[in-house]
Amino acid sequence: MTGAFSPSATSDGALDSVVTREWGEAAKAVARAEQPLASLPEAEARSPHQVAVALAARRSARAIRSGFVETQAEAVYAHLTDGLTVPLRIAEVVEAAAQAFPRLVPDERQLAADRARAQAGKEGHEIDQGILLQGLLRAPSAGQHLLETMLRPTQRALGLLPDFRRRGIADLGSVRVERRGLAAHLTMCRDDCLNAEDNQQVEDMETAVDLALLDPDVRVGVLRGGTMTHQRYRGRRVFSSGINLKSLHAGDISLVDFLLRRELGYISKLVRGIASDESKQWPPGPVHKPWVAAVDTFAIGGGAQLLLVFDHIIAASDSYISLPAAQEGIIPGAANFRLTRIVGPRIARRMILQGERIHATDPEARLLVDEVVDxxxxxxxxxxSVERLAQPAVLPNRLMLNRTEEPxxxxxxxMAEFALEQAHRLYSSDVMHKVGRFSAVKKA
Known part of the structure; x- marks a missing residue:
């Protein structure tokens, strides 16, 4: 963990004593509720009866965790962050909670065991992380502090910044960043998988966004997909095919490091900018910049979600946009939060609930993109577009628009409700069935 957290460090010893003592009693009840799990085989080998026994035990334990978090979220978060003085990113929060409140969330041993399994064989420990994070995000002080912490630049970006400022280029692996004139051009370059996102790409994207925002010579950010080597689209640019389903089925897409970090990290920074202690600017506020997206071929799933936060969107006339998350069995990030405002309720429901494609030449596309070009x-x-958005008055107007549209x-x-709902979807029976079939096909 990169923060300065220590479970014994507290700002109010009496308060910490109460909350840890209360959880101590609740943890005993959790242990009793989960006792039947000790005699069961691993998830993949359980009979229907054993599956029902495990589900009942998990539900009983989770009811206890939920009751505790619902009433003690602010105190728990204050304990973990030393009275909101230690900024912990979301992964650090759940790690610290596992140390300070045993059995509240999975520990590293449980997470490591689940990471070694395909999605269909996992125990579903991430649901317990979702319970905690729902409670923390629901709590006004804790939730706001966590969101603001997630807007800080990453240590990786801060380490790369001097070299990027000097050379104007950074190759992060799945994303390249290049400063050209007033703009930082971010190119998604997972050419083998059509820019399908996984944990690593989320890490690289947040670093890239940080670099663009931290470099004072950059006035505008640009995001575009690179040229593909994938057989079907060889030689063509592709914006994004969304979540990497192969990684999802293999169990390599995590709730905290992908699904939540993505929304609270780089996507939120695209909207709100970076909160940096290093900034000496006046008036105080986030370091934010306008962003342009260019859609080549398609923006599917997570790619479509990204478009909802950009200031100007250019679409090639042969491209399309779609959100097939309902067919995949998951929730399309914050698209449910943003899309209705942008396109209206009827189109939003067709896109999210039925996976309707919007082609760049369709009339409805004018609600999603600003320009359609050859x-x-x-x-x-x-x-x-960069030249227009680099004008000085763009920044204050953008700030006021975003504050009005997305407080x-x-x-x-x-995001509080998303944290738990998405965790449930990862381990729902329909998703497990789909990933099980995918795994069987791959093995065959």
């Missing part, structure tokens, strides 16, 4: 002139359209408080409440 594929050959996307680059020229990007340059023209942090509304986002906090949405």
């Amino acid at each position: 594929p050959e002139v996307v680059h020229e359209a990007i340059l023209a 942090l408080e509304d986002f906090r409440r949405y």
